[in-house]
Amino acid sequence: MADGFQVVIAGGGVAALEAVLAIRALEESPTPIELLSPSRDFRLQALSVAEPFGGDARTLDLAGFCADHDVVYRPDGVAEVWGGPQRVLTDRGDEIFYDALLMATGARRASVLPGSHPFRGAADVGWFGDLLERLRRGAISEVAFAVPRQVKWTLPIWELAMLTATWLAEAGGGERKITVVTHEPAPMEVLGEAVSSRVAELLAERGVELEAGVGVVRFDQGRLVCERGKEFRADEVVALPGLSVPEIPGVPQGRYGFIGCDAEMRVDGLDRVWVAGDSTWFPIKQGGLAAQQAEVAAAGILRAAGADIEPPPLRPVLRGALITGGQPQFIRAEIGADSDAVLTTSPLWWPPIKVAGPRLGPYLAAHWSLEREEEDPGLEQTEDLEPAADEREHEAALRLALDFAEIDARDGDYVEALRWLEVAERLNVTLPAEYVQRRDDWRAAVAH
């Protein structure tokens, strides 16, 4: 391996930490790594939905993590990337040289439904707790949870609605109306009929009303205004936020600021720069996927450093855990042509931590001393998972991309639909024949 090959990682979230763990596990000799993050703590955002209901905030001190992994930690951010001289300029004005740079800076979450409150994670825990208290006291009685059309990965809204209803029943609140309004024809439609109907059952068991197939427009004076003249009364509306990436001079950015890359996570148009996580062009923003991307990027970086390693192409698989207020439900997207995703109350991977990072999951479980229960030999061991596991996973990822394309085209969003076809193609496959024709039709629709 090249002596002193300098790796710089920008970010202190899921993708950055997974990349550190992957580099340390796969390297042939010690690789100098410097990690820059303006936030001093890592926080598992996926668990923030449980915090207003008494769940613990799960955090990790970045300086400590870096010290444990022989990484230089710099509490600073990347302000610009200078590809030619291979340097980043930091927010504090320092210049840092890199042989390889991993951009893992995440995305910004902001409201896209005027008048509503976005739930963006940790930043909204306090506000959401106040809303619960007002509901319990009866100061308000009708709350709607809304999914704007831009948002395709809807898991947190189902969690928030179910947790709210369960909490109210336990806290002894009187008659309250909790409704979820989503553009999807059924909850988490893209994961298939089995998941949708189970989530609908869980909602019904908790008395949560469901308005599916409804596009939301704005919340105004107690009315949630929707497409096609529909309206719902509500005292408050909590919505999922839209994502975008702030401008980073020197980095080519596309729609909403997302960063383009190839299937090995190399940034389009920049040498020696990789990207992973929410800031990538990949349309589903999910921690498990961020970690899988980081694994691929880490392998590519080590190969660039001279290691004898072949980065696996990205073949993403969705693994999600749905917090319901009762038993959690574990989801693994195995969408083949005729099969749905798997959804079960038994963990489908180990440790059953909310973000299924191949290395970060086990690391966090050990760090937070989560109990290791009797092990089921049928469980996937995430620490042993290869990002490119097998052909079935490849097929499942492709099916998922095509399903999302269909959904966007049905909603008239041909630009996004074409993006999904790009996802399918980047999965290293040729498009199924019928989609070649559809791509032409959708391109024509965009051109008009």
Ligand SMILES: Cc1cc2nc3c(=O)[nH]c(=O)nc-3n(C[C@H](O)[C@H](O)[C@H](O)COP(=O)(O)OP(=O)(O)OC[C@H]3O[C@@H](n4cnc5c(N)ncnc54)[C@H](O)[C@@H]3O)c2cc1C
């Ligand atoms: C409410 C909620 C629920 C969720 N539920 C789930 C779930 O159930 N399962 C799941 O898998 N995922 C879930 N997610 C998504 C998951 O949290 C994200 O997909 C994941 O955190 C993305 O990882 P990342 O490393 O790309 O970004 P992040 O984890 O957001 O980390 C970005 C890091 O970059 C740093 N940074 C920002 N700008 C700069 C800069 N200029 N220079 C250097 N560093 C910078 C930030 O400080 C931060 O440390 C949820 C998210 C939210 C908000």
